[in-house]
Amino acid sequence: MDNITRRDAGLPYISDDAVFDQQKVTRRLLREFNTTDPSDFETLGRLAGKIVSGAQENVSIMPPFYCDYGFHIQVGKGFFANYNCTILDVGKVTIGENVLLAPNVSIYTAGHPVHPAARQSGYEYGIPVTIGNNVWIGGNVVITPGVHIGDNVVIGAGSVVTKDIPANVVAAGNPCRVIRRITDADKKYYYKDREFDPESWAKVEAVEIGE
Template sequence: MTEKEKMINGELYDPSDQELVMDRQRARKITRELNNLKVYDEAQKKRLLEELFGTVSGYIGLETPFFCDYGYNIHVGDDFFANFDCVFLDVCEIRIGDRVMLGPKVQFYTATHPMDPKERASGREFGQPITVGHDVWIGGGAIINPGVTIGDNAVIGAGGVVTKDIPSGVFAAGNPARVIKNIAE
């Protein structure tokens, strides 16, 4: 199994592997071009995002700057919007449903490191995928941690640090984020 395959599968992998280094360089090149576009060049922005991301299922709105590790592990549904300064550490898949809105400075972290100090010192790392359902709003400055699933129709409050799954139809906030109320209430 290649280091890239290990990475995508959530197994320990070596990030200094030449294929992965080249993949990150590709993503840096595309994001640099994306972040330097003229404000009104929406057609070029869409083309670059379609080249960078694994899947773009329809309309995508994304304010720059934007940063990611690889890009190809990011899959967004239709009518996706991300505000300024979002960061996607996509060593594993980040799957985002339709009609999802992200406030500024939202961060998705699929990347993580071993807890054991000797294993961590080896330089090997791993990741866990993140899944976001449909019709989700994530407030500015929220951090979504590795392995988290956020259900449909959920709202994450600004600055929330999501460390565990959030069910559908709730408002969650805080550090760590916890369910505050059902949205229907």
């Protein structure tokens, strides 16, 4: 079995020439993307569509952006990644609709064996990561291999997510843990105890979130 097949099957694999050839294509696209005039949103959007897979409706990625392959990243409409996002997409990264990534978010599917002998063999692995719909990931968050984050979740800044996070919660910390549930009582606030003004509240009330 060749190493690309092993990698995509979630088996231990070695980064041989064939693997690096795939990365070379992506690195050329990333160089073009990351050196594009940051005010040229049209070109950035076109290049982002070549780098990541999935729905490209209202998808926005701020440079610089880094990934291994891009074709292992599936994003839904309304996806936004702020500056300096890194996604090591050795394994599949599936991201739902209306997901917001703050600056310096890192999503890692890649890893190496714990034992030094196994590590020196050259084998590595990729375990998929899944993020649901309507998720906000705070700045400097790290998401590790195999994690599943449910719908409507907020992950606090600086968190290290090592285990699954259920839907409809605020979670934070290192390791990341559930802090509290998100309820309808949260809807009228835009920041802590600050309520939406009447003009903005009318727009908030018009938004429908699917279950």
